[in-house]
Amino acid sequence: MRKLLLVFSVGLFFAACSPNNVKENKALGKYFDSAGVKGTFALFDNGAGDFTIYNLNRYKDSAYSPASTFKVVHSLIALETGVVSDEKMAIQLDSAVTMENAFKNSIVPYYQEVARRIGKDTMQLWLDSLQYGNHTIGKSIDSFWLNNTIKLTPDEQLGIMKRLFFNQLPFQKRTHEIVKRMMLRESNANYQLSYKTGLTYKENGDLLGWVVGWIEENKHPYFFVLNVEGPSNIPMEETRISLLKKILSNQGFFEGKR
Template sequence: MPTTPHSARQGRARRAAAAGAALALAAALAGCAADDGAPERPSASASASASASSAPEPRVRADLEAVFADAGVNGTFVAYDSATGETTVVNPEEMDERVQPASTFKIPNSLISLQAGAVESADEVVPYGGEPQRVDKWEHDMSMREAIRISALPIFQELARRVGHEEMGSWVERFDYGNRDIGGPDRIDQFWLHGPLSISAAEQALFMERVATGDLPVDAEHVATLHDMVRQDIDDPEGRDLYWKSGWADGPELMPGWMVGWVEDGDDVTAFALRLEMESDAHADLREPMTRELLDELGVLPAGTD
């Protein structure tokens, strides 16, 4: 999807409105924002505060909490409708909690790697390093296009090292991604897995909207390539398209599990983020069906479009 100045301005306006709505909801629920030790973000906060009074009130779907209860897992879900500017939230008390992005960071990592020239194209074969991997299918050299489909960690670790600490930090800052903290040079191939980088479900949904609309400081051709890499093969009679990426972060107790992406319906985009508190490996299998059920309940994408 090529980026135009008009679409970029629209994206920034929608994002600011959504951020304002999320900020207003968080304030109403908590009285004040929690201090998580993240660096101050004056420009984003100023935009959100300025937009809060005019943004549509977030819609809290308490009825959909049953989706989480029935699955026996805690978590939250945030969806942002670019056409209406409306944010819909399930379990809003958890929407602003920041955790590691895990493999969902492969989306910004891909864009950064392409823009920074870490690879000539998404089809350049990247060496995996030759070491044994915890997933057998990761143990071969492959392109970034293949690697994102199977979430091959060593390929994206190599890409992050090629980008380098200073440039990676600059891009994460420019993307306004989560707490924008990638740590020191020794964390260059770990920061999205074990921290210090962290992001909330609300922030993930807003970032996905920017990826979907091309409202990022990268070339339009790289955005189009990324779209092609994460587009899912679904059979929808209405012609809607689904884009997403899963994530699963390591943790000593609860393991954050993600499914983030967007649905395109003509010119309209609904960006979303599901985050689960996974207590066992079995919970990882819940991410896709729960996301599909929630999108169905919201009327965004009917169940069974696979």
């Protein structure tokens, strides 16, 4: 494993921006209301340096379990340490599962085994060096990202996405590129949409959902984070993607005109 010599914070992304570049869009609340959830959404226009945010306080001040969005950093660490050779490397579960498949389909047992192979000390070293959220593993190396032990803010999530896209995290370029390939979910003449989802339960029993990533139009990246929560009977898997696409469409995406 490469030695980590510098502390590299992935957070405080919003804090580095001018308030003049932040637009609070309360009108986006109608999409959350119609879905029966509460939450926050942020979009960062990298070219203009502008933020569009719904529910600013939740975006910058509240921390949550990353759930399966942790697979982004988890994959970076696994690749960088050599625990996983590339996205095609399989681990035998009930059947052979590759990292690419486990990433896109959120197959938890694959990443639990990867976490055990990385080991607590090495994992902690990377989380400390990244200053990833509260960088707390607790007692369980194979579940800390699911059980509300480690937490981070939506702002920190957005910072990770931007730095991943531009190969600015403390990993080799090859490591960045493999994870970015796994994140690409839709690609056509108008746009390329890359994201990772997450789903878990909060301490109060509510469902917590994430979608983090970016959308590119005309070779221009826009970074986003969607954080939602609602009652346990909500079909959160479908709700979060539907909500994301409605908001992005409202912001003028998917037609190749941005």
